[in-house]
Amino acid sequence: MTKRVAVAGATGKMGQLAIRLIDEADDLELHAALDSRSSLDEMLGADVAFDVTHPGASAAIVEFAAGAGIPIVVGTSGWSSxxxxxxxxxxxxxxxxxxxxFVPNFxxxxxxxSSFAALAAPYFDSIEIVEAHHAGKVDSPSGTAVRTAELIGEGRGVAGxxxxxxxxxxxxxxxxxGIPVHSLRMSGVLAEQRVILGGDGETLTFTHSTLSPSSYEAGILLALRRATEVSGVTVGLDALLDLGLPGTIR
Incomplete structure (x- = not known):
């Protein structure tokens, strides 16, 4: 069955990417493309909504969709715990x-x-995160770094x-x-995160570099397709990948 998708933030880069993916997918179709001048009522009738706006607008969009019974995928940054x-x-x-x-990173x-770092976390007492994004990113630390730190904290369990x-x-x-996070905002960078774990005589580093927005495509499609299958509040694409990490569904 084809899912009708309402995209909020349709004029932004992520919104345009989502619309292209929806147009190309056989099982998705665009229900509405919302910008800052649109009425939220345009989302009514959609099977799923996709929010990639900005922190000041996102809460109202999420509450409207959830209150109307529309599952919503939130890719907007700035959502704290x-x-x-x-x-x-x-x-x-x-x-x-x-x-x-909520998907901090698609x-x-x-x-x-991030998941591998969480699995390694109980074995190292020194852990820090260094994340870098383009100069125009308004929030820091990034949602990805926050999510990674939360996973590490949960993964350590009794290790404290x-x-x-x-x-x-x-x-x-x-x-x-409890994890130190260092944020870089500079020209010439799209997105990169390093999780550095230090032990006795060794370090272990997990590095992920985003080289192109195309890296988000599979995650966007996964989230749109799976959002109608879950209930309540889900945090992290890892929950939809069934990686078995704790604390992902609330």
Whole structure:
């Protein structure tokens, strides 16, 4: 059966990419393309919505779709764990609410790198994240870095917090789930993340580099196709890949 997709943020790069993928897919069709002047009512009748707007607009879009019973995939950056918790309460408080799938990064390679780091995390007490994005990215740390730090924290379990010496010094990075995160915003970079794990006499580094927006295509299609199969609030493309990591569905 063909799924009708409403795209919010249709004029942006990710929105245009999603629309192209929808047009090329046999099992998807474009229901509505929303920009900043569109009424959210244009989403009504869609089987799934796709939000790639900006942090100031995203919450209203998500609440509208979920409240209308439309599953929504959220690719907008800037969603903290506290804001996701608010949406979780919103969904739980509305009968027949649509599922909400938060995807910090649609690159399957990025998701796997973060997952591998989480699996290694219990064996190293020194762990830090360095992430770099283009100069125009407005939020830091990135949603991918936040998600990676959360997975590492969950993956450590009884091992407890990592060693983060001199965390009071600003140059030591921002602590996210107890993990120091360092953000670079500069020209010449699209996206890259390194998770560095240090042990006795050795380091282990997981690096993922995004070289082209085409790396997001498989993840976008996966999320759109699977969003109608889940319920409640799901965080991370890893949950849709069934990698078995903890804490992905709420």
């Amino acid at each position: 506290d804001r996701i918790a608010e949406i979780t309460q919103f969904v739980r408080g509305h009968d027949d609410a649509g599922a909400v799938v 690159s399957i390679g990025s998701v796997l790198a 917090p990592v060693a983060a010496p001199h965390a009071d010094q600003r140059a030591r990075g921002q602590l996210v789930s």
